[in-house]
Amino acid sequence: MKRDLWNHSFSSLPKWTCPACESGSLIAMEGFPHCEETEESKKERQNHLEWEPEWVREKFVALLKCDECGEVVTVAGTKQLWTYEDYDSHEQCLGESLIVRHVYPAPHIIEVSEELPSECAEHLELAFELYWVDKAAAANRLRILIERVMDHFNVPVEGNSKNDKTHRLNLSERIDEFEMMKPGHKDAFDALRIVGNHGSHVGQADRKALLDSFEILEGALSELIDEKKAKLAAKAKALIQNKGNPNPYVK
Ligand SMILES: [Zn+2]
Known part of the structure; x- marks a missing residue:
């Protein structure tokens, strides 16, 4: 960036x-x-x-x-x-x-992938607009976007409490659930959640913290939505299997 x-x-x-x-x-x-x-x-x-x-x-x-x-x-x-x-x-x-x-x-402060579901892209584009007007509101949009990412991956919205009663999971608990489904993104999502909470409660978000949040989000989305790492790993595997020939049918 x-x-x-x-x-x-x-x-x-x-x-x-x-x-x-x-x-x-x-x-x-x-x-x-x-x-x-x-x-x-x-x-x-x-x-x-x-x-x-x-x-x-x-x-x-x-x-x-x-x-x-x-x-x-x-x-x-x-x-x-x-x-x-x-x-x-x-x-x-x-x-x-x-x-x-x-x-x-x-x-666009970060790339908006074509693969990003529209209910997530909508909040990301509003965050770009709000960045200039109200940083706390922009941070809050990113927090809402994380909720929509959780929905996209079908992370449960309800869970069992200790007394076996069902309760509505808050974002922190949903991030923990997501970590069990797709490990490796808890810190990124928690960081975005905390910057969003700070924006909502204090009414302020620091420019550097917000730009860091955009950058962290870009990294997480490129793996989860675009699966860049997984696609590159699959390409590498295919080249190894085909002994360096990207298309095994062409000699
Ligand atoms: Zn143009």
Whole structure:
């Protein structure tokens, strides 16, 4: 994962991959970005004697277009100015930062496999959108996605308690059940569950923790849904059995 793509503040927007075709790049369209100074910023400019250009705050909107399929993506946020010293010209210069608060449809932070069931993909795509708006809500979406992955693999929703009464299993218990069915993913799913819980209860999710969660999820899904490791192992086995010939019928 190229983490630079998922900053919130950019001097110029990165070339995100198109969320529709997943191969083209999103390029800024003419007139990028359209900016307007906020009323509060204008008042400060008029009313404060010690006013500095760095105080300017603007809102921006922009359209990006995929250079392959033509998909149009909207981006919005705030623009801030900052001063820096140009050591060659010995002058104070003004730089600009775009702080992104909305991207729609949102670029994919991790790969969305075609094999991923739609009830899981739906939550993953919402998590990409919410990433820009509300990280706690994005973390919570990933937690819901894990529940849907459990459903996909028919992990029981009810279990027996010590007194032999049936009770509804919580996500932690379902992850334990899943570990008995398909071992090796308990830590990954528990990590996503905990980041999601923290997001729900504290109302916050750290950017790094959330990007780590996306990365952990990508690893788990590539094994469980795409079975990448198993497919490679099967290919290796076939090559060994066929003594290096990928197609035993072709001599
Ligand atoms: Zn495209």
